[in-house]
Amino acid sequence: MKRLHRLLAALSIPCLVTLGLATAARAYAVAPAGGPEALGFSSSRLARIAAWQQSQVDAGAFSGAVAAIARNGKVAYLRAVGFRDRAKTIPLQPDAIFWIASMTKPVTSVAAMMLVEEGKLDLTAPVHRYLPELKDMMVGVETKDPASGKTDLMYEPQKRPMTVEDLLRHTAGLVYGVGGTKVDQLYRSLYGMTGVYRRDKTLADFVSGLAKLPLAHQPGEVWDYGLSVDVLARVIEVASGQPFDQFLEARLFRPLEMVDTGFHVPEAKLSRLVDPPAISGPPDSVMADVTKPTKLFSGGGGLVSTAADYLRFCQMLLNRGELDGVRILSPATVKLMTTNALPSDIRFAGSGIVGPQGGSTWGLGFAVRSDAAWSMVPGSVGSFNWMGTSGTYFWIDPAEQLIALQLIQVAPSMGGPFNRPFRNLTYGAFRVPDQGVPDAAAAPVRIDSDTLAAYAGTYRLGSPSSRDMQVPREFGGLGVDVATENGQLKVVSPIRGMPAAKAGIMAGDIITHLDDAAIQGISLNQAIEKMRGPVNTKVRLRIIRKGQDGPIEVSLVRARIRLQGAADLQVVNKDGHLLIEASGDLPVLDFEKGAAITVVPMSSNEFFVDGGDHTRLAFLRDGAGPMRLVLNPGPWQITGQRIN
The missing domain is CATH 2.40.128 (Lipocalin)
Known part of the structure; x- marks a missing residue:
């Protein structure tokens, strides 16, 4: 493995093209003669990935990218494009080390499930069994005085305790604090010089500080992306009796030969570290500083890794928990992790990626493609994936025995527009099996x-x-992203130039009625179904807007929405x-x-x-x-x- 990394560092990009393939580790034997074609891909169409990435580098979207695609346990594509540094002076190599941000979460989730299999961790147990300081956390509920319009934060007890499973599936009520609610404002106190989410603090310090805050939702009722997996990392420490970084090194990284994965980049490897994106504030700024050792082993976003290392992690999952004779998880556990774990009445807050709008659900550590009709990306139903705020992205398609990942570094939460083209270009490179060459020259055909x-x-x-x-790729709709919050349908953002934006609908508006029918209590996917319909048909909305006396009635005409x-x-x-x-x-x-x-x-x-x-x-x-x-x-x- 070390020899491989030295080899990749020495090879230029043209050499990689000449050789055709580079192996990620001994699990990935060099592909048979014929290269990508033997794995079902078109070489010329795979080459479009590098061409597209280069166009993004030239446009200044990101400085460089490493992409890797494996199928049937062999690497079909591994290539670096662009530069390692933001100044664009150092060519990027395939063995470059990236801060992978939230691609850490699947790793932490696997670590937790290892302890579940060993009987040291109970999925159904309340989190306070392992972290007693979290037992008395209240739930913050915003209330509005109709007379004064003033919003207050009230507290109510948990209807049921958050469980370990809630941490894995983001239904614990924990958030990052990046929104505009009063609870979000409280969560922002975790960061900064006086906070507990800092590199000189431990996971135990972090959890102690978190215990003083309220939950944003009742456990089990809302899927909301947040600090759950950082808390899970502390649970792993308590259940295993080891610091989280040591557990990962001993139980995952060393057995899987993930030699460049960890919570910081040692001095000897700094020459391979890709410049992280420019980040102005926490929590991303805390996790992205990977050049020095840390005490905060963030299970939600603290790891660095390489394409080769993360391919090994993914191949273990695709192999149903085993790699090179090393068993990490049982097949049944991998299936459980990559199957829908959310109740049918779950509400989704602040995400168009997971939930009905994204055609996906959530397992135990992964987004799972569940509805092809709503999905914005190609792939088999049952494919699972996740991404990092810095633009790192991977997915695994068991039906196609496919793994693909793209590592880039962009501003926080700006990676989405780069994930979809990469995914489309990957599936677009599949060849049609046994496509013969017609012999049209023998009998020329003339057409009038x-x-x-x-x-x-x-x-x-x-x-x-x-x-x-x-x-x-297109449908009739209003052009508005919505989410459910406290049982209400809230506008996240109207899309510029679409009917909702033209009608003056604003982020934060609460939609109460569609065509005179109240939508209180219906699911998000039901609400979206009602908003979609044939192009040029009308729909009436009744909305409530902060600072506005009484409801607002809006009539819109559905337009063609092109994805x-x-x-x-x-x-x-x-x-x-x-x-x-x-x-x-x-x-x-x-x-x-x-x-x-x-x-x-x-x-x-x-x-x-x-x-x-x-x-x-x-x-x-x-x-x-x-x-x-x-x-x-x-x-x-x-x-x-x-x-x-």
Whole structure:
């Protein structure tokens, strides 16, 4: 493993391309002859990942990126693009060390489940069994005086104690304190020179300070991202009898040969550390300072790692808890962790990623793709993932035996726009199995100009990949992100240029009625379903706004909402030939933007690309309906419809 890291540090990016593959560790044997193709990928389409990342580096979005993709236990892609430093003077290498931020949480969750398997930790036990100081935490509830409009914070006891399971699934009522509520304001007292969430404090110090604050929600009632996994790290210390960093080193990192993963970067490895993003305030600023040893072993976001190390961690999970003969968890435990753990009536606060809007739920340490119809990213149902605030991101797709991760460093919570293109480009690189090369030269096909002209136009595809669940890229809606808070439907943010923003709806507004029907008590996904509908149809909202006397009535017309990642193809009839190129946000199979390809006819409505991956196409029409375009007809087909 150490030899591998030295090898990767010595190799230039062109050398990596020449060799084709680099192995992450002995679990990843060099791929068979044929490289990525032997693992089901197109080399040319995988190369689009580096090209896209380079375009982001050139645009100043981030200084550099390392991406890794493994399938069937072997590495298909491992490449660094850009620079290690923000000044863009030092080329980035594949063995670069990144602060992985909240990609720490899955590691902490695995550590906790190891203790559950050993009988040292009980998922159903109240947290105060292990941390007695948290037993009497109250729940903060904001109340508003209707006469004065003044908001006060009241306290009520927990209806039931928070459990260890609540910590794993973010239903404990603990938050980060980054919002605008009075409870959030109290949580911000944990940070700074007088707080307890500092690198010179311990997890025990942190928990003692946390015990003086109220919970933001009743345990078990709301999914809200926060400090739960940092508390879980302290629970692990108590249950194991070891400092958290020592437990991870002895029980996870050393057995899995994760040689560059820890809570700080030793001096001998600082030359491989990627400059962290510019961060102005806690909690991120506390965790991102990884150049010196720390006493606060943040289970929520304190680790550094490399692509090679984290691939080993992911491969252990994909192998259902085992790697290279080392058993970390049982298959049953891995299945439990990657299956929905949330009750059906759970409310979601402050997240469009987990919950109905994101087509995902939460297991014990991971977001799990649960609803393809609502998901904004491709992948098999049952895929699980998480990300870090600095832009680090990974997912595991058991159905495809796929692991992919991208390590970048961007400003806090700005990584989302870079995750989706990487995920789309990864699935878009899958080849269609046993795609033969048609022999059209033996019997040339001639098609009349009127028929060719009928095929011209722009086609919108459900997806750029044959390997996902055909994610819908547009729908009729209001263009507003919402969340549930204290049983109310709260506007998180209206989208610029969409109906909600044009109508003056503001962040913080409370939506009480949809078309005269009260929405108090309905689930978030039910509310979203009601807000969506056919384009150009009307919906009435009744909202309550802070500082406004009485409710406000708003009438809106649903507009076409187009999600990032549209896959469009432009078909042009020119001089008796069809020319096709990608015209949306993403390339599609052999087709890219700005590189029109002349397709070869096989019949009056069937064509193929004479080169690349030999994509086949069929133009179909059902009666008087719009023309459809089918790529690679058969079990792996991608279908689109002409939109103009």
